[in-house]
Amino acid sequence: xxxxxxxxxxxxxDPQLIDGLISxxxxxxxxxxxxxxxxxxxxxxxxxxxxxxPVGLRDRQGPGxxxxxxxxxxAFFGFVVGPHSWKRFLYPPRVKxxxxxxxxxxxxxxxxxxxxxxxxxxxxxxxAISVLDKVLLGGTYVDxxxxxxxxxxxxxxxxxxxxxxxxxxxxxxxxxEAGAGYDVSLTEVVGDGVHYFxxxxxxxxxxxxxxxxxxxxxxxxxxSEAAARMERSRxxxxxxxxxxxxxxxxxxxxxxxxxAEVAERCLxxxxxxxxxxTCFCTTVEEATSLSGDVAERWRxxxxxxxxxxxxxxxxxxxxxxLSRYRQWLTHxxxxxxxxxxxxxxxxxxxxxxWCPVGIDITEEAARIRQRGxxxxxx
Amino acid sequence: MAEQSLGAAAGLEPFKIDWCQVVxxxxxxxxxYTIRLRPLWRGGIAFNPGQFxxxxxxxxxxxxxxxxxxxxxxxxxxxxxxxxxxxTRALTSARIGSSLGLRGPFGRGWPLxxxxxxxxxxxxxxxxxxxxRPAIQYIIKNRERYGRFYVLYGARTPADLLYKRDLQxxxxxxxxxxxxxxxxxxxxWRGYIGVVTTLFRYVRLEPNSTYAYVCGPEIMMxxxxxxxxxxxxxxxxxxxxxxxxxxxxxxxxxxxxxGPFFVCKDGPVFSLSEVSNFFGRREV
Numbered sequence: 001x002x003x004x005x006x007x008x009x010x011x012x013x014d015p016q017l018i019d020g021l022i023s024x025x026x027x028x029x030x031x032x033x034x035x036x037x038x039x040x041x042x043x044x045x046x047x048x049x050x051x052x053x054p055v056g057l058r059d060r061q062g063p064g065x066x067x068x069x070x071x072x073x074x075a076f077f078g079f080v081v082g083p084h085s086w087k088r089f090l091y092p093p094r095v096k097x098x099x100x101x102x103x104x105x106x107x108x109x110x111x112x113x114x115x116x117x118x119x120x121x122x123x124x125x126x127x128a129i130s131v132l133d134k135v136l137l138g139g140t141y142v143d144x145x146x147x148x149x150x151x152x153x154x155x156x157x158x159x160x161x162x163x164x165x166x167x168x169x170x171x172x173x174x175x176x177e178a179g180a181g182y183d184v185s186l187t188e189v190v191g192d193g194v195h196y197f198x199x200x201x202x203x204x205x206x207x208x209x210x211x212x213x214x215x216x217x218x219x220x221x222x223x224s225e226a227a228a229r230m231e232r233s234r235x236x237x238x239x240x241x242x243x244x245x246x247x248x249x250x251x252x253x254x255x256x257x258x259x260a261e262v263a264e265r266c267l268x269x270x271x272x273x274x275x276x277x278t279c280f281c282t283t284v285e286e287a288t289s290l291s292g293d294v295a296e297r298w299r300x301x302x303x304x305x306x307x308x309x310x311x312x313x314x315x316x317x318x319x320x321x322l323s324r325y326r327q328w329l330t331h332x333x334x335x336x337x338x339x340x341x342x343x344x345x346x347x348x349x350x351x352x353x354w355c356p357v358g359i360d361i362t363e364e365a366a367r368i369r370q371r372g373x374x375x376x377x378x
Numbered sequence: 379m380a381e382q383s384l385g386a387a388a389g390l391e392p393f394k395i396d397w398c399q400v401v402x403x404x405x406x407x408x409x410x411y412t413i414r415l416r417p418l419w420r421g422g423i424a425f426n427p428g429q430f431x432x433x434x435x436x437x438x439x440x441x442x443x444x445x446x447x448x449x450x451x452x453x454x455x456x457x458x459x460x461x462x463x464x465x466t467r468a469l470t471s472a473r474i475g476s477s478l479g480l481r482g483p484f485g486r487g488w489p490l491x492x493x494x495x496x497x498x499x500x501x502x503x504x505x506x507x508x509x510x511r512p513a514i515q516y517i518i519k520n521r522e523r524y525g526r527f528y529v530l531y532g533a534r535t536p537a538d539l540l541y542k543r544d545l546q547x548x549x550x551x552x553x554x555x556x557x558x559x560x561x562x563x564x565x566x567w568r569g570y571i572g573v574v575t576t577l578f579r580y581v582r583l584e585p586n587s588t589y590a591y592v593c594g595p596e597i598m599m600x601x602x603x604x605x606x607x608x609x610x611x612x613x614x615x616x617x618x619x620x621x622x623x624x625x626x627x628x629x630x631x632x633x634x635x636x637g638p639f640f641v642c643k644d645g646p647v648f649s650l651s652e653v654s655n656f657f658g659r660r661e662v
Contacts, residue, residue, distance in 0.1 A: 097390065097393055098390060098393065100395070100436065100437075100479075102436065104397050104436075104477060106394075106395055108390045109390075135630075136630065139629055139643075140628070140629070140643065141391075141392040141628035141629060141630060141643070142391070142392070143392075143630050144390040144391060144392070144393065251655060254655070254659065254662070280630070280632060281631060281632030281633065282625070282626075282630070282631045282632070283625050283631065283633070284439075284440070284625050284626075284631075286437060286438060286439045286440075288437040292437065295436060295437040297393075302625075302631070302632070302633070304632070304635075309623065309633060310622070310623050310633070311623050312621055312622065312623055313460075313462045313463070317622065317623070317661060317662075318661045318662075319661065320661060322661075323660070323661030323662070326661075326662075327635070327662070331635065334638075335635070335637060335638035338638035339638055339640070
């Protein structure tokens with residue numbers, strides 16, 4: 001998927017062509033997965049047409065707050081990110097690894113074969129997929145499940161023209177524009193009587209898809225208008241994470257009093273880890289048939305906030321909420337860098353939105369920094 | 379059990395189970411057994427002292443267990459298991475001739491090559507002697523490659539001492555100084571009484587030509603490390619074997635994190651200099 005930078009690689013899609021794009025991908029054998037409204041939130045699920053997209057809706061987010069409301073226009077992607085991330089399709093919440101018979105025959109769960117097209121992948125989410133690629137494919141051992149699910153994924157990215165209240169992707173360098181790794185990217189231009197998408201191909205497959213659905217070349221004016229929307233988007237961020245020297249700062253302040261203060265609010269509910277697009281921890285369960293002739297090994301998402309996560313004989317290593325929050329925050333923002341060469345946080349803000357008590361990772365990191373400076377000043 | 383390649387269809391390689399036959403089972407203490415496992419089809423039993431395997435009891439589950447040795451005929455691996463939960467109870471009660479699953483060996487073991495030409499002090503606490511045993515066997519087998527050799531071992535009571543036959547044979551060697559202590563003696567106990575760190579009274583280490591390998595409960599390792607530092611050993615010469623919850627053994631499940639490390643693939647053996655910011659810190 002080489003980067004194509006030629007101006008002639010910008011295409012124009014009318015709103016109806018989004019449906020054409022979805023149909024074309026389905027025609028190529030892809031299961032198309034995109035944003036839909038379920039139970040008052042925008043989540044990701046299989047779709048058959050653009051009519052299923054959350055047209056005209058926006059999400060209002062805050063710490064521990066999420067509401068959908070009407071935008072007053074017909075925008076297709078006029079919202080940011082909800083509780084789901086693409087992780088659930090690449091690294092399923094619960095998956096059977098294999099079956100073992102009493103005689104010892106082991107049968108792998110064959111996960112190959114599903115081609116998936118993701119519609120509406122934001123910059124932060126594209127970065128999250130790239131993080132998971134490093135974690136699950138880039139080491140000595142490759143995760144067989146992720147590797148099978150990731151094999152044939154077509155990515156239609158969407159550049160965010162309006163960041164959400166909890167978004168801080170700009171400060172961690174993952175948005176609001178989607179970086180490398182997409183097949184097609186879309187910038188939606190809506191309002192003042194116009195509605196179109198400026199599309200860009202990020203791969204040969206993306207280019208031929210755009211050609212095949214009959215997208216015409218975008219004019220210079222259309223490309224400039226899309227660029228102006230992105231320029232404006234960059235001025236709308238309300239949150240940021242100061243990543244400068246953050247790893248060393250956190251390593252130096254493992255006993256920061258901030259952790260004890262967070263622990264007084266943190267419920268250890270694990271929501272932040274479940275909505276996080278990069279959290280990859282799992283546990284395994286053994287399931288046996290009633291007759292005992294067959295045993296299955298299932299893997300499911302786990303969380304470092306669960307009490308038994310760190311259990312060894314005698315008790316959990318991290319029995320306090322303080323230590324579990326510290327584990328999570330330092331993993332995201334510091335130890336991840338030593339482990340995988342990138343930060344584990346992509347700035348999507350989900351952990352802030354879905355925390356029942358509204359703990360804000362950007363605020364806590366800033367407070368640890370502030371307290372650390374105060375201590376070293378005295 | 380026929381040769382099965384779990385990964386054949388979908389490449390499930392790191393989770394692929396190899397079957398082993400239980401060919402021996404020795405009771406070490408009232409709740410601890412050493413089981414001997416002969417791989418049914420694998421090429422060999424090669425491992426590095428300090429590494430571990432994931433052992434699987436059919437339908438019950440899988441746990442990480444240190445490799446505590448190999449039989450002298452090279453046909454079977456030994457694992458010393460304390461029955462404390464459903465899986466370890468299933469492993470310790472597996473009948474001779476039955477099968478257990480095995481994945482491994484995993485992790486980084488003791489730096490035995492690096493310590494050649496040097497003195498070595500091994501300090502074990504309780505079942506922490508298990509991953510040290512193959513290192514002790516290796517050093518004794520290649521005794522001319524090492525300088526002075528000390529083994530310090532502590533257990534709660536005489537009944538809790540592992541490998542009693544090994545202890546006798548190591549004690550009989552003139553080229554190995556074995557010191558054993560128990561927290562509480564009984565009427566027959568004639569040896570040292572006290573925690574393992576009290577044995578440092580009886581050894582004088584050369585700080586710049588000694589390697590120390592330590593394994594036991596974290597609190598025991600913390601105080602042992604202090605004793606080694608008191609004798610002047612630099613952090614780079616002190617090695618500890620860490621214990622954390624493990625599910626996958628290959629750095630994917632996230633459970634065994636210890637600071638920036640995955641104990642399963644970066645450890646379990648670490649030099650103190652690598653982990654100094656995290657070792658001895660509570661709840662990391």
